[in-house]
Amino acid sequence: MSIADKKKTIAIDMDGVLADVETQWLNWYERDFGIKMTKDQLAGKTEETAFPEKGMMRKYVLTPGFFSTLPLMEGAQEAIKTLSEKFEIYIVSAAMEFPLSLPEKLEWLNTHFPAISWKNIIFCGDKSIINTDYMIDDHLKNLDNFKGKTIMFHAFHNVSYNHHQRANNWQEVVALLAEER
Amino acid sequence: MSIADKKKTIAIDMDGVLADVETQWLNWYERDFGIKMTKDQLAGKTEETAFPEKGMMRKYVLTPGFFSTLPLMEGAQEAIKTLSEKFEIYIVSAAMEFPLSLPEKLEWLNTHFPAISWKNIIFCGDKSIINTDYMIDDHLKNLDNFKGKTIMFHAFHNVSYNHHQRANNWQEVVALLAEER
Numbered sequence: 319m320s321i322a323d324k325k326k327t328i329a330i331d332m333d334g335v336l337a338d339v340e341t342q343w344l345n346w347y348e349r350d351f352g353i354k355m356t357k358d359q360l361a362g363k364t365e366e367t368a369f370p371e372k373g374m375m376r377k378y379v380l381t382p383g384f385f386s387t388l389p390l391m392e393g394a395q396e397a398i399k400t401l402s403e404k405f406e407i408y409i410v411s412a413a414m415e416f417p418l419s420l421p422e423k424l425e426w427l428n429t430h431f432p433a434i435s436w437k438n439i440i441f442c443g444d445k446s447i448i449n450t451d452y453m454i455d456d457h458l459k460n461l462d463n464f465k466g467k468t469i470m471f472h473a474f475h476n477v478s479y480n481h482h483q484r485a486n487n488w489q490e491v492v493a494l495l496a497e498e499r
Numbered sequence: 500m501s502i503a504d505k506k507k508t509i510a511i512d513m514d515g516v517l518a519d520v521e522t523q524w525l526n527w528y529e530r531d532f533g534i535k536m537t538k539d540q541l542a543g544k545t546e547e548t549a550f551p552e553k554g555m556m557r558k559y560v561l562t563p564g565f566f567s568t569l570p571l572m573e574g575a576q577e578a579i580k581t582l583s584e585k586f587e588i589y590i591v592s593a594a595m596e597f598p599l600s601l602p603e604k605l606e607w608l609n610t611h612f613p614a615i616s617w618k619n620i621i622f623c624g625d626k627s628i629i630n631t632d633y634m635i636d637d638h639l640k641n642l643d644n645f646k647g648k649t650i651m652f653h654a655f656h657n658v659s660y661n662h663h664q665r666a667n668n669w670q671e672v673v674a675l676l677a678e679e680r
Contacts, residue, residue, distance in 0.1 A: 327628060408628055414617040420601045436595040437624030444618045447508060447589055449630030 325406040326498070327450035329440075330398075332411040332423060334456040335471045336431070337388035343368070346378050360474035368474065385422035390430055393488035398431060400492055409434060410448055412460070413441040452498075454491060458482075469494060506587040507679070508631035510621075511579075513592040513604060515637040516652045517612070518569035524549070527559050541655035549655065566603035571611055574669035579612060581673055590615060591629055593641070594622040633679075635672060639663075650675060 333339045340357050347369055348354045360368050365375045378384055401407060409427060413419050420441055427434060440448070445460045453464045456473035461482050469491055470482035485491040514520045521538050528550055529535045541549050546556045559565055582588060590608060594600050601622055608615060621629070626641045634645045637654035642663050650672055651663035666672045 329628065414605075414620050414622075417602065417605050417617075420605070420622070421598065424595075424598050424601070435624065436598075439595050440621060440623040440628070441595075441601075442621040442623075443616065447510065447621070447631050448628055450628050 325404065326452065327406045327408060328401065328452040328454060328495075329408050329410040329445070329448050329450040331453075331455040331457070331460065331471070332409060332413075332427070333385075333388075334391075334473045335454055336391055336394045336398075336409070337385075337426065338391045339388060340474060341389050342384065342387070343375055343378060346384075347374065357474065361477050362474065364475055379416060380418075382418060383422075385416075385419045386425055388426060391488065395430065397488035397492050398434075401495060402433070405452070405495070406438070407434065408438045408440060408448075408450060410440045410442065410445060410453075412443060412445060412457075414443040452495070454485070467498075506585065507633065508587045508589060509582065509633040509635060509676075510589050510591040510626070510629050510631040512634075512636040512638070512641065512652070513590060513594075513608070514566075514569075515572075515654045516635055517572055517575045517579075517590070518566075518607065519572045520569060521655060522570050523565065523568070524556055524559060527565075528555065538655065542658050543655065545656055560597060561599075563599065564603075566597075566600045567606055569607060572669065576611065578669035578673050579615075582676060583614070586633070586676070587619070588615065589619045589621060589629075589631060591621045591623065591626060591631075591634075593624060593626060593638075595624040633676070635666070648679075 330336065340360060344355055344357070366372060368375050398407060411423055413423050423441065427439060446463045449465065451466045452469065453461060453466060454469045454471055455461050456471045456476055458476060458479055461468045461470055468482045470476055470484050472484060472486045483494065485494060511517065521541060525536055525538070547553060549556050579588060592604055594604050604622065608620060627644045630646065632647045633650065634642060634647060635650045635652055636642050637652045637657055639657060639660055642649045642651055649663045651657055651665050653665060653667045664675065666675060
């Protein structure tokens with residue numbers, strides 16, 4: 319393969335992008351408190367204030383089994399399959415804050431995205447030294463420092479920010495990248 | 500801190516650079532086969548052919564406890580302390596090939612380098628999307644694709660290659676970087 323043929327690279331986040339953490343949080347909250355909340359009710363809040371019980375999201379994230387049982391984001395598998403034809407896909411997860419999540423995240427990826435090689439998986443702390451052509455992420459702290467093109471995947475905590483290209487779902491991501499060469 | 504004051508970044512490898520894997524291999528080989536080999540006897544060999552029993556190095560790498568009990572590379576702690584004053588240090592380990600090593604490597608780093616934040620630790624497959632100003636590594640596959648300045652840390656498998664700046668030990672790394680601004 320010549321340099322000219324080399325695929326462009328995309329760094330894709332896990333939590334909130336490939337994996338539907340919001341649904342997991344809402345399901346666990348309903349299980350524990352008997353209150354069924356919706357994604358719309360989380361919009362504009364932070365992880366700290368999302369539930370009336372402060373810090374509950376973080377407590378769940380620290381619970382064994384949280385990451386291994388995350389539901390897939392709707393359309394993620396099909397989108398990754400499509401994007402893989404034209405792009406080199408790297409999964410980049412800021413997993414290092416929660417060391418116990420490392421094996422769970424790897425297991426989850428191997429289960430839901432078996433075609434992604436271990437060579438293309440990165441677990442890091444901050445993402446400031448990641449250098450790809452594109453980054454798809456829901457967190458501003460990752461997107462703001464990135465040098466390539468950004469796509470901000472919709473999440474409750476980013477609804478008020480519009481300085482990155484927003485994608486509301488995986489179909490929109492694929493559409494946005496369809497024109498890129 | 501202004502952009503002008505921002506520290507330059509270094510990606511530092513673990514195995515064979517911060518951690519003395521050669522000594523661990525030699526010690527385990529002596530323990531299992533009763534034969535005391537030296538680092539000089541490994542020079543110029545590959546991981547596959549290093550011991551008469553082919554693949555023994557890889558077998559050890561896959562054994563629980565190998566990574567958590569690695570000896571420190573001589574001078575590594577003092578060098579990291581010195582370099583941290585002028586550079587932003589990232590630990591970048593190609594750990595993803597051996598998933599069981601992930602918690603062991605993290606435990607090892609926390610034990611021997613407690614001052615390094617989880618934000619500055621990266622476990623990856625290949626290192627091609629790592630973007631720092633410098634990379635210190637013993638493997639050509641990592642150094643050859645790197646866009647910044649490279650320092651090749653001496654190892655038995657790289658003695659025949661001289662297209663990267665070689666450092667034979669941590670004292671030489673510190674000396675090489677002392678002149679950099």
